């Protein structure tokens with residue numbers, strides 16, 4: 001039942017440092033595209049004053065997220081996973097911050113559009129959106145390995161691909177989010193933080 005994505009064990013430490021810096025000290029964090037649910041459990045265990053709301057657009061992910069949640073005994077601070085397809089109308093929900101790792105490049109562009117529009121509606125003023133993953137900067141890959149990864153993604157699905165951060169940022173701005181910080185991460189990934197305008 002529990003899925004294991006090996007990359008989550010490698011990237012969770014550096015991502016945690018970003019989350020510690022930018023997430024509010026308490027409140028509800030909506031995780032978009034939780035996948036296996038491993039990030040949800042680990043971040044919740046390390047951030048003791050936050051409530052985590054995992055979600056995914058693929059209903060088949062939800063049992064794995066729920067299994068990790070039960071296994072870790074964190075039920076009080078991890079809510080049951082939500083079926084949230086960011087391209088469909090979002091259910092009514094409250095979130096003080098939003099985190100999304102590794103979805104933007106492994107989904108059609110409409111998912112990034114839906115994520116930004118939804119974040120702009122759900123986040124309170126000053127609420128942050130944290131994205132993690134590979135991005136192009138000024139139309140260029142940041143490393144040859146990212147160019148190879150991009151070609152592989154596009155071969156698997158022509159609607160997928162490593163996105164240009166400027167284009168993602170333009171959507172964020174249209175949705176009422178201001179860019180706050182871009183942080184270089186291991187393995188040529190970035191964390192990017194936006195903040196909802198007051």
Ligand SMILES: C[S@@+](CC[C@H](N)C(=O)[O-])C[C@H]1O[C@@H](n2cnc3c(N)ncnc32)[C@H](O)[C@@H]1O
Pocket residue numbers: 005008032033034035036039056057058061084085086087100101102103106107111
């Ligand atoms: C590569 S996995 C990343 C999972 C996890 N965040 C991680 O970093 O390990 C990509 C996830 O994006 C989800 N996804 C793709 N399109 C989506 C959409 N439109 N709405 C919500 N989730 C979506 C997939 O179901 C999948 O779980």
